[in-house]
Amino acid sequence: MKIHWYPGHIAKAERALKEQLKRVDVVLEVRDARIPLATFHPQMPSWVGGKARVLVINRMDMITPRSREAWETWFEAQGETAYFTNAEHGQGVDAVADAVQDAGVQLNKRRFDRGMLPRPVRAVVMGFPNVGKSALINRLLGRRVVDSARRAGVTKSLRWIRISDEIELLDAPGVIPTRINNQENAIKLAICEDIGEAAYDNQVVAAAMVDLLQGLEAADDTLISLSGFKSRYKLDAASSNGEDYLHEVAKDRYKGDVERTARQMLNDFRTGVLGQLTLELPPA
Numbered sequence: 001m002k003i004h005w006y007p008g009h010i011a012k013a014e015r016a017l018k019e020q021l022k023r024v025d026v027v028l029e030v031r032d033a034r035i036p037l038a039t040f041h042p043q044m045p046s047w048v049g050g051k052a053r054v055l056v057i058n059r060m061d062m063i064t065p066r067s068r069e070a071w072e073t074w075f076e077a078q079g080e081t082a083y084f085t086n087a088e089h090g091q092g093v094d095a096v097a098d099a100v101q102d103a104g105v106q107l108n109k110r111r112f113d114r115g116m117l118p119r120p121v122r123a124v125v126m127g128f129p130n131v132g133k134s135a136l137i138n139r140l141l142g143r144r145v146v147d148s149a150r151r152a153g154v155t156k157s158l159r160w161i162r163i164s165d166e167i168e169l170l171d172a173p174g175v176i177p178t179r180i181n182n183q184e185n186a187i188k189l190a191i192c193e194d195i196g197e198a199a200y201d202n203q204v205v206a207a208a209m210v211d212l213l214q215g216l217e218a219a220d221d222t223l224i225s226l227s228g229f230k231s232r233y234k235l236d237a238a239s240s241n242g243e244d245y246l247h248e249v250a251k252d253r254y255k256g257d258v259e260r261t262a263r264q265m266l267n268d269f270r271t272g273v274l275g276q277l278t279l280e281l282p283p284a
Contacts, residue, residue, distance in 0.1 A: 002183065003183060003186035003187065003189075003190060003195070003199050003200050004179065004180065004186075004199060005176065005180075005195040005196050005199035006176060006177075006178055006179070007196065009173060010129075010173055010174065010175065010176060011178075013158060013172060013173040013175075014175055016158050017124075017158060017172050017175070018047075020124070020158060020170055020172075021047060021124065023122055024051060024122050024124045024170065025052060025103065025104070025121050025122050025123065026051060026053070026054060026100055026103045026104075026121055026122070026123040026124075027044075027047065027051055027052070027053045027054070027123070027124055027126055028053075028054045028056055028096070028100065028124065028125045028126065028136070029044055029048075029053060029054070029055050029056065029126055030056045030058050030125060030126065030127035030131045030132060030133050030136060031055070031057050031058070031127060031128070032057075032058065032059055032128070032131045032132075032192055032194060033059045033060045033062055033063050033067075033071070033084065033278070034059060034062050034063060034192055034277070034278050034279050034280070035185075035188045035189070035192055035278075035279050035280050036057055036082075036280065037185075037280050037283075038182075038185040038189055038279075039127065039128045039131055039194060041126075041127070041175055041177065042177060043175075043177070044126070047126070052103040052106070052107075054083060054096060054099045054100060054103070054123075055075070055080055055081065055082050055083065056082075056083050056085055056096055056127075056136065057082045057083065057084045057085070058084075058085050058086070058087050058131055058132035058135075058136065059086065059087075059131070059132060060084040060085060060091070060092065061086040061089070061091070061272075061276075062272060062277070062278075063277070063278045064223065064278075066222065066223055067223050067276070068084055070223060070281070070282050071084075071282055072084070073282070074283070081099075083095050083096050083099060085132075085136065087132045087135035087136040087138075087139050088132070090139045093139040093140060096136070096140070097140055100121060100167055101121075101166060101167070103123075104120070104121030104166050104167065107121050108121075120162075120165065120166050120167055120168045121166060121168070122168045122169075122170070123167060123168070123169050123170070124169070124170040125137055125169060125170070125171060125172065126172055126175060127174060128174050128175065128176055128189065128194045128195075129173070129174025129176060129194055129195065129196075130174065130192075130193055130194045131174070131194060133171070133172075133174070134171065137161065137169055137171050140163055140167075140169065141163055141169075158170060158171065158173070159171045174194075176195065186200075187200075187205060187208045187209075187212070188212070188279045188280070190205045191205055191208070191209045191212075191266065191269065191270075192270065192279070193266075202259060202262040202266060203258055203259060205262070205266065206242070206246055206262035206263075206265045206266050207241075207242035207243040207245070207246045207262075208242060209242065209265070209279075210229075210237055210241075210245050210246065210265075211242035212242075213226055213237070213277060213279070214226065214237065214238060214241075214242070216278070216279070216280075216281060217238070219281060220281055223278065223281060224277065224278065224281075225275065226238060227275065228273070228274035228275035232268060232273060232274060233252070233253065234252070235248055235249060235252065246258060246261060246262060246265070249261050
């Protein structure tokens with residue numbers, strides 16, 4: 001299976017976004033805590049250029065505290081500060097707002113030094129679809145101003161929003177590479193629902209999810225545990241490969257309906273029923 005997803009509204013919005021970037025001072029790059037590497041857009045460094053950047057790792061509630069600590073340590077080793085958030089419930093959002101505010105202070109200090117009047121800092125929230133950008137904006141503003149839902153492609157156009165007298169924020173649709181060359185990353189994006197469902201086969205992705213998590217558990221069982229699979233489906237995921245496991249669960253719970261089983265298994269992962277699970281470990 002080759003996963004490819006690049007809907008027309010994203011291509012159109014990306015062209016408009018590149019134009020608006022000329023007006024932006026700060027880029028808030030939002031990634032998914034379950035897949036912080038797979039949700040890195042390869043064009044992000046060129047988009048950011050010399051602008052200030054705030055790295056937001058959202059959905060921290062979906063991974064264990066130990067996984068979060070491991071990723072924090074890894075990002076620090078790369079010379080980066082990662083702000084972990086749960087935008088849906090507001091955790092960590094104040095620190096993000098402070099980081100944007102600090103960038104504004106530095107901006108206006110430079111303007112003052114050049115004899116210019118201060119102005120609000122202009123920030124843009126960027127990232128893959130469904131990583132929580134709109135939820136973050138709503139929390140920063142303190143009320144619901146943009147649509148937010150647990151699926152890719154909700155935001156379809158660009159919109160400037162005044163957060164305060166000091167901050168203006170640009171809400172942009174999710175951006176995704178024109179072509180995803182790394183199909184392992186594409187699978188992870190599909191598992192986390194960070195690309196549209198039309199791009200993939202649920203059965204293939206669900207089976208791949210089991211195989212991926214088995215490999216991660218074998219690599220570091222202090223960060224990954226498949227106990228949630230056993231308690232949920234009453235079957236040990238480690239006893240078979242992903243495809244066989246999918247069929248075993250289908251036979252045991254859904255009268256052999258493999259498609260229904262795949263959809264349910266993916267939904268269980270996405271809603272946290274299977275526990276706090278990351279799909280990536282920090283590189284050694």
